[in-house]
Amino acid sequence: MRLGFVVERLLQLVPVLLGVSLVVFLMITLTPGDPVEIMLGNERATPEQAESLRREMGLDLPPHERFVKFVRNALTGNFGRSFFHRRPVAEVIAERLPATMELTIVSMLIALALSIPLGVLAAVKRGSILDRIATVASLIGVSMPGFWLGIMLILLFAVHLGWMPVSGRVDFSHEVPRITGMILLDSLIQGRVDTFLDALHHIIMPAVTLGLAMAALLMRVTRASMIEVLQQDYILFAEAKGLGRARLLMRHALKNALIPTVTVAALETGYLLGGNTIVETVFGWPGLARVIVEGIFSRDYPLVQAGVLVIAVIYVSVNFLADVLYTLLNPRVKL
Amino acid sequence: MTASAAPVEPLLSIRDLEAHFQTQVGLVKAVDGVDIDIFPGECAGVVGESGSGKSVTFLSVLGLVRPPGWIAGGSIRFDGRELTALTRRELRRVRGKEIAMTFQDALTSLNPALTVGSQILEVLREHTPADGARPAEAQALEMLSLVGIPEPAIRMRQYPHEFSGGMRQRIMIAIALACRPKLLIADEPTSALDVTIQAQVLDLLMALRHRLGMTVVLITHDLGLVAEYCTRVIVMYAGQVVEQGPTRSVIDDPAHPYTRGLIGSIPRLSRLGEKIRPIEGQVPELVRLADECRFRARCPVAEARCGARIPMSDLGGGREARCVRPGGRR
Numbered sequence: 001m002r003l004g005f006v007v008e009r010l011l012q013l014v015p016v017l018l019g020v021s022l023v024v025f026l027m028i029t030l031t032p033g034d035p036v037e038i039m040l041g042n043e044r045a046t047p048e049q050a051e052s053l054r055r056e057m058g059l060d061l062p063p064h065e066r067f068v069k070f071v072r073n074a075l076t077g078n079f080g081r082s083f084f085h086r087r088p089v090a091e092v093i094a095e096r097l098p099a100t101m102e103l104t105i106v107s108m109l110i111a112l113a114l115s116i117p118l119g120v121l122a123a124v125k126r127g128s129i130l131d132r133i134a135t136v137a138s139l140i141g142v143s144m145p146g147f148w149l150g151i152m153l154i155l156l157f158a159v160h161l162g163w164m165p166v167s168g169r170v171d172f173s174h175e176v177p178r179i180t181g182m183i184l185l186d187s188l189i190q191g192r193v194d195t196f197l198d199a200l201h202h203i204i205m206p207a208v209t210l211g212l213a214m215a216a217l218l219m220r221v222t223r224a225s226m227i228e229v230l231q232q233d234y235i236l237f238a239e240a241k242g243l244g245r246a247r248l249l250m251r252h253a254l255k256n257a258l259i260p261t262v263t264v265a266a267l268e269t270g271y272l273l274g275g276n277t278i279v280e281t282v283f284g285w286p287g288l289a290r291v292i293v294e295g296i297f298s299r300d301y302p303l304v305q306a307g308v309l310v311i312a313v314i315y316v317s318v319n320f321l322a323d324v325l326y327t328l329l330n331p332r333v334k335l
Numbered sequence: 336m337t338a339s340a341a342p343v344e345p346l347l348s349i350r351d352l353e354a355h356f357q358t359q360v361g362l363v364k365a366v367d368g369v370d371i372d373i374f375p376g377e378c379a380g381v382v383g384e385s386g387s388g389k390s391v392t393f394l395s396v397l398g399l400v401r402p403p404g405w406i407a408g409g410s411i412r413f414d415g416r417e418l419t420a421l422t423r424r425e426l427r428r429v430r431g432k433e434i435a436m437t438f439q440d441a442l443t444s445l446n447p448a449l450t451v452g453s454q455i456l457e458v459l460r461e462h463t464p465a466d467g468a469r470p471a472e473a474q475a476l477e478m479l480s481l482v483g484i485p486e487p488a489i490r491m492r493q494y495p496h497e498f499s500g501g502m503r504q505r506i507m508i509a510i511a512l513a514c515r516p517k518l519l520i521a522d523e524p525t526s527a528l529d530v531t532i533q534a535q536v537l538d539l540l541m542a543l544r545h546r547l548g549m550t551v552v553l554i555t556h557d558l559g560l561v562a563e564y565c566t567r568v569i570v571m572y573a574g575q576v577v578e579q580g581p582t583r584s585v586i587d588d589p590a591h592p593y594t595r596g597l598i599g600s601i602p603r604l605s606r607l608g609e610k611i612r613p614i615e616g617q618v619p620e621l622v623r624l625a626d627e628c629r630f631r632a633r634c635p636v637a638e639a640r641c642g643a644r645i646p647m648s649d650l651g652g653g654r655e656a657r658c659v660r661p662g663g664r665r
């Protein structure tokens with residue numbers, strides 16, 4: 001890979017982040033509602049008290065100056081303090097991001113484990129009953145709203161059958177000291193099997209909700225590209241060499257057929273890492289998306305701005321990694 | 336075979352081969368009653384227009400006709416065995432090991448995601464026992480230098496797109512010949528190459544044929560190449576063999592009007608001063624063919640008798656033609 005390519009990509013980040021910041025800033029500034037009023041709530045505060053709070057939060061400045069100040073601070077890594085949490089914004093985000101990352105990783109693992117074998121099988125047995133079932137199932141999966149599936153899972157497995165917890169990441173009784181913030185990982189590092197199992201128990205339903213939708217999409221991508229690859233001359237030539245079926249599929253076909261799957265999966269990972277508002281809300285998952293939504297309701301401007309900025313950075317970085325991955329799989333492309 | 340020569344057992348003997356495709360317009364009989372013998376050590380040319388069934392005939396030999404197509408009947412004997420009766424596993428041991436096949440476009444026939452080295456090594460490993468006397472790497476290197484790839488040790492680690500068209504064709508040949516097959520089916524090995532490279536690749540193929548004692552079937556559109564490289568020619572038309580015999584005598588005195596048309600349409604072969612005439616019309620749809628000569632609609636000398644099923648007639652001298660009056664004779 002050329003160094004120039006990396007630099008180019010980093011430079012592209014500048015206008016993207018500036019644009020995202022501006023849009024978010026405009027949106028929160030134009031939304032009605034006064035953070036000071038919300039914070040003071042029902043407390044009977046004097047106008048003087050309110051005014052000093054306003055100054056403290058930097059809300060007394062005109063909007064353009066507020067934006068310039070935000071950008072200047074952000075450049076030095078200072079995202080300010082959360083109005084609502086009354087702590088540095090960076091701290092709040094660092095606490096919530098691992099939850100979203102954990103959910104993303106498990107969802108993606110579920111999606112890949114389902115979609116690749118099914119997609120390959122559907123392509124190999126094209127037109128068979130199995131192919132048709134898989135195709136219909138993936139159609140349902142793609143078109144099913146995530147919140148609906150989530151609610152159905154909760155109603156059936158948590159409320160009705162009582163097999164699954166309704167919400168949260170882990171029971172209080174199993175909490176472990178924080179290392180990475182990803183409970184599954186932390187519990188393993190610390191050898192706490194009970195915590196690991198409990199966290200797994202909690203993550204299954206939200207991860208399945210996200211994973212199924214993703215699996216449906218990835219299966220369609222895998223099936224389509226596998227069908228295309230299987231018709232290529234190089235598969236016929238490999239077959240004429242006397243290679244066995246397994247070798248033909250795993251080595252000659254899959255390596256080419258997975259190029260689009262991996263690319264789409266990487267892009268979807270970037271999307272998931274931004275957090276899924278609906279799933280995090282339905283399952284009470286304390287992730288990045290939910291904290292941003294809460295921030296919007298409480299007019300917590302610094303938190304919302306920094307949160308969205310973090311999502312944008314993650315998204316762009318994952319896109320970059322997807323490009324790198326693409327070239328690793330496809331020797332014809334050089335970056 | 337000529338009456339004077341001692342009868343030689345064919346290496347490959349195809350009888351009454353039927354290969355069909357189920358398509359939207361109906362059942363396509365892409366290969367319909369084909370009889371072909373290939374003799375040990377010869378280089379036989381198979382010619383015919385696009386769609387005449389050349390590729391499907393020889394894909395059938397390797398059991399590689401894919402859905403929506405299938406082998407609907409006939410027998411394929413190779414070296415004393417009936418290939419159509421083999422299990423999948425047994426057939427796999429024939430493919431690449433005893434009968435190898437190369438295809439027209441080496442760019443699309445080599446896997447873009449695998450190095451050239453791994454693509455040649457895998458066929459060697461597939462067919463040579465693990466305790467083979469020589470490591471596969473050494474054999475692969477030797478094969479690549481045999482087909483004229485300079486610095487094979489470096490080139491092994493490269494991908495197909497890093498080679499020129501002619502080099503890729505050589506690599507495909509090296510892969511096909513890696514296990515020293517008895518029979519090589521070269522399906523249009525040079526159609527994708529320009530003329531000078533064409534000659535280089537074919538000369539290489541012929542040199543290797545002598546060196547390795549191989550039998551070769553050269554499938555091509557180009558009767559000129561057959562005239563230059565093949566001792567015997569088989570002419571196919573619309574899923575049937577319409578004429579076969581020693582190349583010289585077929586070209587000097589074609590018995591079937593289609594063969595005559597093919598020769599007339601090639602400048603190198605038509606006599607000096609004669610006008611080049613392409614054959615009028617098109618190959619018929621292979622669906623719902625009537626029981627008549629398939630060339631009838633395009634034939635300049637068609638007559639009433641051509642409306643019946645035409646058998647192959649033996650013309651002597653190893654020649655056969657599927658025509659009611661071969662060579663214009665009565």
Ligand SMILES: Nc1ncnc2c1ncn2[C@@H]1O[C@H](COP(=O)(O)OP(=O)(O)OP(=O)(O)O)[C@@H](O)[C@H]1O
Pocket residue numbers: 356357358363365383384385386387388389390391392402403404556621
């Ligand atoms: N996958 C397929 N589906 C449907 N019909 C097919 C398929 N492959 C081949 N055929 C039929 O078989 C006929 C013969 O095809 P074949 O590839 O053997 O021709 P060919 O003589 O090798 O022609 P070319 O010179 O173009 O390679 C075609 O005209 C077509 O009707």
Ligand SMILES: [Mg+2]
Pocket residue numbers: 389390391522
């Ligand atoms: Mg062909």
